[in-house]
Amino acid sequence: xxxxxxxxxxxxxxxxxxLVDEGHDVVVIDNDPQVIEKITNIYDVMGVCGSGTDYDTxxxxxxxxxxxxxxxxxxxxxxxxxxxxxxxxxxxHTIARIRNxxxxxxxxxxxxxxxxxxxxxxxxxxxxxxxxxxxxxxxAAKTETFSQKNFEIIEIVxxxxxxxxxxxxxxxxxxxxxxxxxxxxxxxxxVYIPGGDFVLCKGDRIGFTAPITEAQKLMKDIGxxxxxARNIMVIGGSRIAFYLTQLLMMSGNNVRLIENSSEKCxxxxxxLPPKTVIINGDGAQQELLLEEGLNTTDAFVALTGMxxxxxxxxxxxxxxxxxxxxxxxxxxxxxxxxxxLGLDSIVCxxxxxxxxxxxxxxxxxxxMGSNVETLYKIMNxxxxxxxxxxxxxxxxxxxxxxxxxxxxxxxIGGIIRDRKAIIPxxxxxxxxxDRVIVVAAGxxxxxxxxxxx
Amino acid sequence: xxxxxxFYRVGQIxxxxxxxxxxxxxxxxxxxxxxxxxxxxxxxxxxxxLGLLLILPIRHYDxxxxxxxxxTIVTLAWILLSLxxxxxxxxxxEIPDYADAVFETVSGFTTTGASLIxxxxxxxxxxxxWRSFTHWIGGMGILVLMMAIIPTDxxxxxxxxxxxxxxxxxxxxxxxxxxxxxILYLIYFGLTIAETLxxxxxxxxxxxxxxxxLGTAGTGGYGIKGDSIGGYAPHxxxxxxxxxxxxxxxxxxxxxxxxxxxxxxIKNTELxxxxxxxxxxxxxxxxxxxxxxxxxxxxxxxxxxxxxxIMSTTGYSTADFNLWPxxxxxxxxxxxxxxxxxxxxxxxxxxxxIMIMFKSVCNDIRQQRHPRSVVKVKxxxxxxxxxxxxxxxxxxILYIILIVSVFLLISFEPFGFETNLTAAVSCINNxxxxxxxxxxxxxxxxYSTFSxxxxxxxxxxxxxxxxxxxxxxxxKNWVNKNK
Numbered sequence: 023x024x025x026x027x028x029x030x031x032x033x034x035x036x037x038x039x040x041l042v043d044e045g046h047d048v049v050v051i052d053n054d055p056q057v058i059e060k061i062t063n064i065y066d067v068m069g070v071c072g073s074g075t076d077y078d079t080x081x082x083x084x085x086x087x088x089x090x091x092x093x094x095x096x097x098x099x100x101x102x103x104x105x106x107x108x109x110x111x112x113x114x115h116t117i118a119r120i121r122n123x124x125x126x127x128x129x130x131x132x133x134x135x136x137x138x139x140x141x142x143x144x145x146x147x148x149x150x151x152x153x154x155x156x157x158x159x160x161x162a163a164k165t166e167t168f169s170q171k172n173f174e175i176i177e178i179v180x181x182x183x184x185x186x187x188x189x190x191x192x193x194x195x196x197x198x199x200x201x202x203x204x205x206x207x208x209x210x211x212x213v214y215i216p217g218g219d220f221v222l223c224k225g226d227r228i229g230f231t232a233p234i235t236e237a238q239k240l241m242k243d244i245g246x247x248x249x250x251a252r253n254i255m256v257i258g259g260s261r262i263a264f265y266l267t268q269l270l271m272m273s274g275n276n277v278r279l280i281e282n283s284s285e286k287c288x289x290x291x292x293x294l295p296p297k298t299v300i301i302n303g304d305g306a307q308q309e310l311l312l313e314e315g316l317n318t319t320d321a322f323v324a325l326t327g328m329x330x331x332x333x334x335x336x337x338x339x340x341x342x343x344x345x346x347x348x349x350x351x352x353x354x355x356x357x358x359x360x361x362x363l364g365l366d367s368i369v370c371x372x373x374x375x376x377x378x379x380x381x382x383x384x385x386x387x388x389x390m391g392s393n394v395e396t397l398y399k400i401m402n403x404x405x406x407x408x409x410x411x412x413x414x415x416x417x418x419x420x421x422x423x424x425x426x427x428x429x430x431x432x433x434i435g436g437i438i439r440d441r442k443a444i445i446p447x448x449x450x451x452x453x454x455x456d457r458v459i460v461v462a463a464g465x466x467x468x469x470x471x472x473x474x475x
Numbered sequence: 476x477x478x479x480x481x482f483y484r485v486g487q488i489x490x491x492x493x494x495x496x497x498x499x500x501x502x503x504x505x506x507x508x509x510x511x512x513x514x515x516x517x518x519x520x521x522x523x524x525l526g527l528l529l530i531l532p533i534r535h536y537d538x539x540x541x542x543x544x545x546x547t548i549v550t551l552a553w554i555l556l557s558l559x560x561x562x563x564x565x566x567x568x569e570i571p572d573y574a575d576a577v578f579e580t581v582s583g584f585t586t587t588g589a590s591l592i593x594x595x596x597x598x599x600x601x602x603x604x605w606r607s608f609t610h611w612i613g614g615m616g617i618l619v620l621m622m623a624i625i626p627t628d629x630x631x632x633x634x635x636x637x638x639x640x641x642x643x644x645x646x647x648x649x650x651x652x653x654x655x656x657x658i659l660y661l662i663y664f665g666l667t668i669a670e671t672l673x674x675x676x677x678x679x680x681x682x683x684x685x686x687x688x689l690g691t692a693g694t695g696g697y698g699i700k701g702d703s704i705g706g707y708a709p710h711x712x713x714x715x716x717x718x719x720x721x722x723x724x725x726x727x728x729x730x731x732x733x734x735x736x737x738x739x740x741i742k743n744t745e746l747x748x749x750x751x752x753x754x755x756x757x758x759x760x761x762x763x764x765x766x767x768x769x770x771x772x773x774x775x776x777x778x779x780x781x782x783x784x785i786m787s788t789t790g791y792s793t794a795d796f797n798l799w800p801x802x803x804x805x806x807x808x809x810x811x812x813x814x815x816x817x818x819x820x821x822x823x824x825x826x827x828x829i830m831i832m833f834k835s836v837c838n839d840i841r842q843q844r845h846p847r848s849v850v851k852v853k854x855x856x857x858x859x860x861x862x863x864x865x866x867x868x869x870x871x872i873l874y875i876i877l878i879v880s881v882f883l884l885i886s887f888e889p890f891g892f893e894t895n896l897t898a899a900v901s902c903i904n905n906x907x908x909x910x911x912x913x914x915x916x917x918x919x920x921x922y923s924t925f926s927x928x929x930x931x932x933x934x935x936x937x938x939x940x941x942x943x944x945x946x947x948x949x950x951k952n953w954v955n956k957n958k
Contacts, residue, residue: 024650047650055860062633063542068650 614693790907
C-alpha cells in the first residue's frame with residue numbers, strides 16, 4: 023500500500039519505521055532537508071523536501087495515488103489542511119494529528135465531514151486513555167479489551183512464585199478451574215507462544231486471555247488482587263496529565279496533581295473539576311512527595327517532560343511500596359532500561375499512536391473478507407494480538423481447531439460468538455461472524471486465512 | 476566497520492558476474508570459438524569460486540550499514556569485478572599482458588571505451604561481445620542490478636546506490652529502492668532493445684547491432700571495426716548519434732514520461748542546457764569543418780556524431796577530429812570535461828554540477844556587490860542546500876587535482892603534451908578517445924604498463940566520482956568494530 027507521512031518528528035519517525043516494517047511503500051514529506059536525509063538513510067523510503075500543504079510538493083510525492091496520508095506535523099491547522107488538499111488530489115484515506123480539543127472533540131464531526139479527514143489522532147488523549155485503562159486494573163501491566171468489551175487480554179509480570187509457576191501449563195487449568203488461556207510468555211527478551219508442557223517461572227512476563235468475569239477470579243487466586251486504584255498521584259501538568267485527571271475525576275477517583283510551574287497550576291485549576299488537588303511544587307523532590315502522602319496512594323503516574331526523571335521518580339515511588347507506578351517514556355530505547363529497573367508499566371505516546379495507525383493501515387489493506395478488527399501489540403511489541411471477523415471467505419469454517427494446520431508461533435486466544443466469549447479447545451470451530459482472537463509472534467497477519475500454513 | 480556485510484555483498488557481486496559471463500560464453504559457443512569458450516568457462520569458475528569463498532564463511536551478518544560500508548562495498552566490488560573480468564582476455568591469449576587486459580576491462584566497466592588493442596577486427600566474436608557487454612553492465616551499475624534482482628533485507632541499501640550512481644544528488648523514483656532499481660533497469664533494457672531493433676531494421680547485421688547497442692547504452696564506445704562507426708551507412712550513424720543523446724539524459728525523466736507527466740520534463744533545466752550545448756557546438760563545428768567535406772549533410776552528420784559521442788562520453792567516432800581545424804578541436808577538448816546529465820549512464824562532470832557551480836559563482840559575485848544580500852542557488856525552482864553546494868565544489872577541486880596528477884604521472888611517456896593531457900582527461904571523464912595519438916584513429920597501446928595501471932585507476936576514480944574510493948582506501952575505515 024502506498025502511504026504518505028507528512029512531518030517527521032518523533033511520532034512521524036515511529037510511524038514511518040512501523041509502516042516500512044509492514045512492507046508499505048512510504049513517501050515522507052518534511053521541510054527540513056536534514057531530517058529527510060536522515061530518514062532516507064535509515065529507512066527504505068522516498069523523501070520529498072517541502073511543505074505538506076504545498077500543491078507541487080504533494081504532487082511530487084504522488085499524493086494523488088496514495089491510499090493513506092498521515093499528517094503529523096506540529097501544527098493542527100497544517101495537518102488538517104494537508105489532509106484536505108491531499109484528499110482533494112485523490113488520496114483515499116487521511117489521518118491528521120489534531121491536539122487542540124477545540125477541533126478534536128467539540129467540532130470534529132463537522133470538520134471531518136467538511137475536510138474529509140478519516141481519522142483524527144490526539145496522542146496525548148490516547149496516552150491518557152491507555153494510562154486510565156491500566157489504572158483500572160492496577161496489578162496488570164497492561165490490559166486491552168476486544169470489540170464486545172467482554173473479553174480481554176491481560177499482561178502481568180510474575181514477580182513472585184505463585185500458583186502459575188513451576189508446573190506445566192496443561193495442569194494449571196485443571197488446578198485453577200478457571201476459564202483462561204496463557205498465550206504469550208516473554209522471558210529474557212524472547213517471546214514464546216507456549217505449548218501445554220511449557221513451565222512458567224518467576225520473572226516471566228505473561229499474557230493471557232479471559233472473559234472479564236473470569237479474569238478477576240483468576241487474579242485473586244494467584245494472589246494479584248485487582249483492587250481498583252482510588253488515590254492517584256500525578257506528577258507533571260502536561261496535556262496528558264490534564265486528560266488523565268479529567269478521566270479519573272469523572273470516574274470518582276481522588277487525584278493529586280503536582281506541577282512545578284505556578285502559571286500552569288492556575289491554568290489547570292481553572293479547567294479541571296474543583297475537587298482535584300493541584301499542588302505547586304517540584305515533583306522530583308522526595309520530601310514533597312512524602313508530605314503529600316506518597317505512602318497512602320494506590321498509584322503513581324509520572325508525566326513530566328523528561329523521560330529520565332519520570333523513570334527515576336517512578337522507581338522511587340515503587341521503593342516506597344506504592345502498588346502501581348507508571349512512567350511516561352518518549353524515547354523507545356529507554357524502555358528496556360526502565361524495565362530492568364523494575365518498572366512494568368510504561369507508556370510511550372508515540373508507540374500508542376503508531377499502533378493505532380498500523381491498525382488502521384492493516385484494516386485498509388484488506389477491507390474485504392476477514393479483516394483485522396483490532397490489533398494490539400503486547401510483550402514490548404514482540405507479539406501481536408489480532409481480532410478478526412470470520413467471513414464466509416474463510417475456507418475452514420466448521421472445522422475443529424485440532425484439524426487446522428496452523429503456522430508456528432500462532433495461537434487462537436479466544437472466540438467471541440454472539441457476545442459470548444469462548445476459550446477454545448481443540449474441538450471448537452470457527453463459525454461465520456465469529457470474532458477470532460489470534461496471538462502471533464514473529465509473523466504478520468492480514469487475514470484470518472493467514473493463520474493457516 | 477561492518478566487514479561481514481561488505482564481504483557478503485562483494486561475494487554476491489562475484490556470483491552475479493559469474494552468471495553474467497554465461498552470455499559471452501554462449502556467444503562464443505555459437506561462433507564455435509573454442510579457445511574463448513574455455514577462457515570464459517575458467518573465468519566463470521574463478522568468479523563463482525571467489526564469490527563462494529567470500530559468502531560461505533559468513534553465516535550471520537548484521538544488517539546495519541552506514542555510508543562507509545556503502546562506499547567500501549562499491550569500491551571493492553568494482554575492483555574485483557575488473558580483475559576477474561579481465562581473465563577471459565588474458566586466458567584466451569587475445570590480450571597477452573594481464574595489466575593490459577585489466578586496462579581494457581576497467582575501460583569497459585567504467586564505460587570509457589579507451590582501448591589498447593591495435594587491431595580490433597582480429598579479436599574473436601565472443602571476446603568482443605564481452606568487451607561491449609561490460610559497458611552495459613557498468614553503465615547503470617552492477618550493484619544497482621544486484622538490488623533489482625536479489626532481495627536485500629536492508630532499507631539502508633541507499634548508501635550503496637548513492638555511491639554507485641553518478642551525479643550530485645541521487646534520489647529515488649519510487650519509495651522502495653528495489654523497485655527504483657528495477658524501473659531504472661527496465662528503462663535501460665527497453666532502450667537498448669529499441670536501439671538494437673532500429674539498427675537491425677536499418678540493415679546492420681544482428682551481431683553488430685547488439686554490440687553497438689550495448690556500447691551506446693552504457694555510453695562506453697567499444698567498436699568492433701578499425702574505423703569505429705565510420706564504415707556504416709549514414710542513416711545508421713544518425714540512429715547511433717540519436718541514441719547517444721538519449722542515453723546522456725537523466726533516466727528519471729523517462730520514468731516521468733512513462734507516467735505521462737510532461738510538465739516536469741519540459742521544465743527540466745538540465746535537459747535544456749544539454750540540448751542547447753549539443754546544438755550550438757554542432758552548429759559551430761559543422762560550419763568550421765564545412766570546407767573539409769564540402770557537403771552540408773556530411774559536415775553536419777560528422778559534427779553532430781562527434782559532439783554527441785563526446786558529450787555523452789561514449790567515444791564512438793565517424794571521423795578523425797585530429798584532422799579538424801583548431802577551433803573544432805578546442806571545442807571537442809572542452810566537451811571532454813562536461814559529460815551528460817546526472818542520473819544518466821554518461822560520465823564526466825555532469826551538466827547539473829556545472830550548472831550548480833556556475834550559479835553559485837554568479838551568486839558569489841552578486842554577494843560581493845551587495846554584501847548584505849541573501850541569495851540561494853536554485854535549480855528547477857528548488858533551493859540547492861548548502862551541503863550539496865559544498866560537496867559539488869569539493870568534488871570539482873578533487874577532480875582538477877586528479878586530472879593534474881594523472882597528467883603528471885603519465886607525462887614521461889614519449890608522446891606530445893596534447894596526447895598525454897587529453898588521455899588523462901578522457902580517461903577520468905570516461906570518454907575514451909582524446910586528441911593526438913589517442914585520437915579516434917589511434918589507441919592507448921603505446922603506453923607503458925605503469926601508465927596503463929595509472930589510467931585504469933583514473934577511470935575507476937572517474938566512474939565512481941572519486942569520493943567512494945578515497946573513503947574506502949582510508950585505513951581508518953578498516954578499524955574493526957564488528958562484534
